[in-house]
């Protein structure tokens with residue numbers, strides 16, 4: 231056994247006991263599992279009874295309204311999933327073939343994939359060590375030093391390609407320094423699409439994440455804070471964007487009681503009513519889920535601060551340093567060294583406690599190794615040290 235493995239054993243043992251006690255089971259404990267019960271069954275049955283199970287129906291309208299009420303965005307458009315939501319958002323704000331779109335390398339692969347779907351290319355900048363999301367400092371330096379303005383557009387000086395948009399991601403529900411990013415995007419004529427897939431219930435200075443930029447996109451995959459099975463939501467304050475996104479997501483059908491007229495080649499991306507029924511029931515429990523998640527985050531913080539083995543391992547917890555209220559979607563530890571982190575991963579997973587590293591940074595994947603990027607020291611540092619730990623709510 232390596233030194234790091236032996237060192238980490240007592241910490242892993244204490245952590246396993248803590249998690250088993252919290253979830254009151256010695257069975258397998260997943261990273262995150264949805265709570266689906268009677269409220270969901272009632273809504274799903276009502277949806278089935280209505281026969282409106284596809285992309286038109288009252289539950290879609292109600293789910294969108296819940297989002298408008300909660301996030302205070304002016305418009306919400308429900309779609310099939312977060313990935314296609316990002317694609318639709320980028321298409322709606324005008325990203326075109328051969329454009330460059332700034333984003334972070336420390337993200338789930340859906341973020342750059344959505345950019346590629348438009349035949350544009352991601353351009354990776356570093357993340358902030360305290361927010362874990364796109365660094366406003368790096369964005370500022372990059373825009374000032376490596377782009378210039380031409381006819382009201384931002385151009386990447388080295389390649390001459392247009393930089394049309396910026397997609398920061400609120401990593402694990404921790405908000406990026408979004409107000410600075412908004413300002414920089416305005417100054418440099420970039421559209422701003424927030425990847426808020428993980429940040430429903432996260433606020434930055436009292437304002438909901440996803441509502442700062444041109445469009446924000448949420449995901450309701452089964453592992454998210456609320457789920458629709460599969461699903462996503464665009465939010466925007468721009469009426470033109472909302473109408474355009476809706477039009478593009480409904481095969482560009484010109485509204486008419488019986489005629490099938492389509493005024494451009496478009497997509498079928500609207501959320502089915504059946505999924506929205508699940509979403510409406512889940513949304514009604516969002517505050518309960520958020521409260522429980524906050525309590526679990528506090529429990530993990532106390533473990534890091536008071537457990538002797540955690541202290542001697544130099545363990546840190548992912549937290550909001552100065553970036554607003556997080557939803558604590560997925561809690562995580564930061565280890566001093568990758569070897570410690572890997573030993574912890576092995577020992578907890580062997581004990582039936584699911585833990586996971588962050589995503590492999592995008593620039594380290596073969597599919598994105600040739601993407602344009604700056605130095606990414608914080609991305610690499612965090613990716614080597616973070617481990618996500620069980621964060622699901624207990625189903626009552």
Ligand SMILES: Cc1ncc(COP(=O)(O)O)c(C=O)c1O
Nearest residue numbers: 311312313338340427449450451
């Ligand atoms: C950061 C991020 N972006 C995009 C997505 C894509 O969402 P979906 O799985 O709903 O397509 C996810 C989650 O899955 C995500 O975590």
